[in-house]
Amino acid sequence: DTGVSQDPRHKITKRGQNVTFRCDPISEHNRLYWYRQTLGQGPEFLTYFQNEAQLEKSRLLSDRFSAERPKGSFSTLEIQRTEQGDSAMYLCASRAANTEAFFGQGTRLTVV
Amino acid sequence: EDQVTQSPEALRLQEGESSSLNCSYTVSGLRGLFWYRQDPGKGPEFLFTLYSAGEEKEKERLKATLTKKESFLHITAPKPEDSATYLCAVWDSSGSARQLTFGSGTQLTVLP
Numbered sequence A: 001d002t003g004v005s006q007d008p009r010h011k012i013t014k015r016g017q018n019v020t021f022r023c024d025p026i027s028e029h030n031r032l033y034w035y036r037q038t039l040g041q042g043p044e045f046l047t048y049f050q051n052e053a054q055l056e057k058s059r060l061l062s063d064r065f066s067a068e069r070p071k072g073s074f075s076t077l078e079i080q081r082t083e084q085g086d087s088a089m090y091l092c093a094s095r096a097a098n099t100e101a102f103f104g105q106g107t108r109l110t111v112v
Numbered sequence B: 001e002d003q004v005t006q007s008p009e010a011l012r013l014q015e016g017e018s019s020s021l022n023c024s025y026t027v028s029g030l031r032g033l034f035w036y037r038q039d040p041g042k043g044p045e046f047l048f049t050l051y052s053a054g055e056e057k058e059k060e061r062l063k064a065t066l067t068k069k070e071s072f073l074h075i076t077a078p079k080p081e082d083s084a085t086y087l088c089a090v091w092d093s094s095g096s097a098r099q100l101t102f103g104s105g106t107q108l109t110v111l112p
Helices: none
Strands: A005-007 A010-013 A019-024 A031-037 A044-050 A053-057 A065-068 A075-079 A088-095 A107-111 B003-007 B010-014 B019-026 B030-038 B045-050 B056-059 B062-066 B070-075 B084-092 B100-102 B106-111
Touching: A005 A088, A010 A019, A019 A088, A019 A107, A031 A075, A044 A065, A044 A075, A044 B100, A075 A088, B003 B084, B003 B100, B010 B019, B019 B030, B019 B084, B030 B062, B030 B070, B045 B056, B045 B062, B070 B084
Parallel strands: A010 A107, B010 B106
Antiparallel strands: A005 A019, A019 A075, A031 A044, A031 A088, A044 A053, A065 A075, A088 A107, B003 B019, B019 B070, B030 B045, B030 B084, B056 B062, B062 B070, B084 B100, B084 B106
C-alpha cells in the first residue's frame, strides 16, 4: 500500500495522559499536513511541514500540541496532558508541489 | 480569512434521483478548489481539483463545476454506494497560506 499511513487507528486515553500519533506520507511527497476533525465538521488545519521544516501552525494549536518531522519523512503529533476536548479524529495528509493532498485513514482519539 | 460554506448540510435522495451539492467560497486568490468524499470513520478520499472558473471535471456519476464564487458537485442517477459526506476545500494563493480550508460537508444518503 503506497498511500498515507497513520498509526494507531484508534486510541483511548485517560485525561491528563500524553499521546503520540505517527504519520507515514506517500514517499515522494515532501509536504505534510495534520488536521483535526470533530463529528459533523470538516477537517481543521493544525500544522504544515515542507520537508523537515514546520512552516505553519494554526492559532488553534495550543502549547500542549507538538509535531515533528525529523528527517523529512514520517511525522509525529504529540498531545500532552490530554483533555476531553481533544477527542477527535486526527488526520494526516501529504502532497507534492502543486498537487492535491492525499489523506490517511486517521487516528480516532477518545479522552475519558 | 478564507471561508467555505457547503449546502445543504444533509441530503436524502432516492436511487436514480439526480441532484447537486453546493460549495460557496470567499478567498483572496483561488489557487485550487478540491472535492473529497469521506466515508464514516475514514479519511477523505480525493475526487476532483478545479483551478479556474468554467472548468468541469467528471468521474462516473459525479461532475464538478466551478464559477468565481462557488462550485457544484452534480450527482447523476445516484446509487446507494454514493452515500457519504462530500467535502469541499479551497487552497488560497495569498500571503503565506499553504493549507486547505474545508467546509463542513454535505452528508448524502441515497436510498434504494
